[in-house]
Amino acid sequence: MSGIRQQPQAPTVLRQLAGGERIDLHVHDDHQIVYAAAGVVSVATKQGTWVGPATRAIWIPARTPHEHRAYGDTALHLVGLPVNPLGLATPAVLSVHPLLRELIIAYTDDPADDSAERRRLRAVLLDQLKLSTQQAALRLPAAQDTRLAALCAILDRTPADSRPLAALGSAVGASERTLSRLFRAEFAMTFPQWRTQLRLHHALVLLAEGHPVTTVAHLCGWSTPSAFIDTYKQTFTTTPGRHHP
Structure with a gap:
């Protein structure tokens, strides 16, 4: 996959992006949840483009080449997952209820933390993620x-x-x-x-x-x-x- 940046692990991190800022085309071996708590982020793949407001998150399966673009000042929360709790093999848009929103924000606050408390937080996040429902995707196919x-x-x-x-x-x-x-x-x-x-x-x-x-x-x-x-x-x-x- 020439020209695609390889990342063995999908990062768990909060990234503050200015409007118009991009994360170039890349791929990782882990699955990832993409959530903009502020602003709007689009996720583009060769199949199309997904976008959603703060009531939605975007599921990116492992080994899916994709890129991001921010609209407005965007608080981009990324959660890397070596496991697939949803069983989804293609990108999808997920509902984000208030508890799941706070769990994603808290879990990406200090990715270097490996405390027992943070591991419990991750377990609750995964449980809540399983309860999240797929939404009619705001997707623009290619x-x-x-x-x-x-x-x-x-x-x-x-x-x-x-x-x-x-x-x-x-x-x-x-x-x-x-x-x-x-x-x-x-x-x-x-x-x-x-x-x-x-x-x-x-x-x-x-x-x-x-x-x-x-x-x-x-x-x-x-x-x-x-x-x-x-x-x-x-x-x-x-x-x-x-x-x-």
Whole structure:
């Protein structure tokens, strides 16, 4: 895997990242939990990009090449795990309830500590992790078909573009029927489902960068701020203003 930094162990550490800062492509032999207690972090693999707010963590299986990017000032908590308590072989988005959040924060506070107390903390963290549920992943898959990739690039640049699939198809040289088939075949999503995922991805980034909710709703293509808030709440079980005033 040329160009990929090898790390035998996945680190357990708190890293403070500035907005826009990256952790370059790397791979490790351990599994890892990635959690941003503040800010927003994205995790990119060759399969796509995962992102989530402070109510979510991202599971990275061992030997999965990936890279991180921070949006807004980000407190990035990384927990390396030689064991796989979840039995998951692919990246996933996990719910983070208040107790699990505090356990992750406490466990990454002093990684060099090898006390009995910290070992007990780890045991509780693993128990709570097993209770965490997989969430509908805020994932942007990587397109393989060039026409689908071109359409995705258009809307990634301008997520507020509200043109229907037929009009977008004309711009990339594919019929509405062909693109509908490609969305289902490559992404296992319909076009409207994917566009909502894309808009939420951009919304999380803009909120982390300090933009107000009304501005985010407009820039990401929702007709009204209340429509954006409703979609956000359905996805993340909280309102955007709660974590991003």
